[in-house]
Amino acid sequence: MKILTFFPEFIEKCYTNGLYIYISHFSRTLFGWIPFSFGDIIYTLVIIWIIIWFYKHRKENWKQKTIAALNFISVFYFFFNLLWALNYYRVPLYQKLNIKTDYTDEQLITFTKKLIAKTNEVHLQITKDSTKKVESPFAKDDVFKTALIGYKNLSDEYSYFKYEIPSQKKSLISYFLSYMGFGGYLNPFTNEAQVNSEIPMYAFPATLCHEMAHQIGFGSESECNFIGFMSATKNDNLYFKYAGYTFALRYCLNNIGFKNEKLYDDLKKTVHPGIFENYKESEAFHKAHETFVNTFFEAFYDNFLKLNQQKDGLQSYSKFVDILINYYKTKEL
Structure with a gap:
């Protein structure tokens, strides 16, 4: 796997644009029509099987159990990479778009101001009141269908x-x-894009678009954030546009807040209060589910990303701001 990291062009040509297309199309054809998550059922059965296996072999020599566990992990890791994860090693998106990834503080501020204006505009189109939060009228199944429109527009x-x-x-x-x-999350074994149905509805479209980006062969979280933003904001539906713009705005404001708290406070005053009501909705959701389990999985996933070509770990999610700013240097939002 380490050797492959030195050959991104090979991965791009032979795997991402070759073998993976056939694998992903086969998986989605096989499982896509099923109205529920088949991958979640597989994961549940595997976990139950592991628990039963350890219980049955609890009295065996620890060396035998260790070897058996490593055998299982090896097979799991092999199929994980074969069926999807080799996409981590493809040519970076910024190279395909022929843009840079560095920016100045001034460029971040300028872009954020444009993003605030655009987000305010879409928010007002939906609510007609700058103080009201957006309440999505969507049923979740309708979101799945509507997301395809944004990807169609983007792929054009x-x-x-x-x-x-x-x-x-x-x-x-x-x-x-x-x-x-x-x-x-994307299930790499069934190629199903899974969305947590409990998250606030205003953010649901952006999350879905992010997971769909993983399906089409992008492993990097920052790249999937960018693609998710693009597909959401290029959608004809205002609620998708709002989900995309608020998603990006939050990252941009946070990046500014880390560097200049006073500037953050000044910019915050120019954002419609209703937008922050939606942000508070997300914060309340995450706070209600914050436990030691969340802390453990954050640490686990942070290291998982670092082992898979994303050296910044969880911080790589915010790196999509780099691509956004450089992409929109010569384009309108």
Whole structure:
């Protein structure tokens, strides 16, 4: 696996744009039509099987159990990479878009101001009142269908963002995902895009678009944030646009807040109060599910990302701001 990291062009050509297309299309054709998450059922059965196996072999020599466990992990890791995770090693998106990834504080501030204006505009179109939060009228199943429109519009501009054969699901383990701190995930073994059905509805479209980006072969969290933003904001539906803009705005404001608290407070005053009411909704949701379990999975996933070509770990999610700013240097939001 380490050797492969030195050959991103090979991965891009032979795996991402070759073998993976056939694997993902086969998986989505096989499981996409099922109205519930088949992957969640597989995970549940595997966990039960592991518990039973350890119970049955509890009296065996620890060396035998260790070897058996390593055998299982090896097979799991092999299929994890074969079926999806080799996409971690493909050519970075910023190179495909021919843009840089560094920016100045002035560029961040300028972009954030534009983003505030755009988010305020869409918010007012929906609510007609700057103080009201957005209440989504969507049923979650309708969100799945509408998300395809944004990807269609995006792929008309960039063919490598083309999304085919839908396989989007509400996770059957949403309750547990909430306590683990996950808004969604891609099951690499069934290629189902799973979304936590308990997250605030205004944010649901952006989370879904992020997971769909993983499905089309992007491993990097920052790249999937960018693609998710693009597909959401290019959607014809205002609620998708709002989900995308508020998602990006929060990251930009946080980046400014880390560097200049006074500037953050000044910019915050220019954002419609109703937008912050939606942010408070998300904060209340996460706070209600904050336990030691969440802390454990944050640490686990942080290290998992670092082992898979994302050296910044969980901080890599915010790195999509780098791509956003540079992409929109010459384009309108």
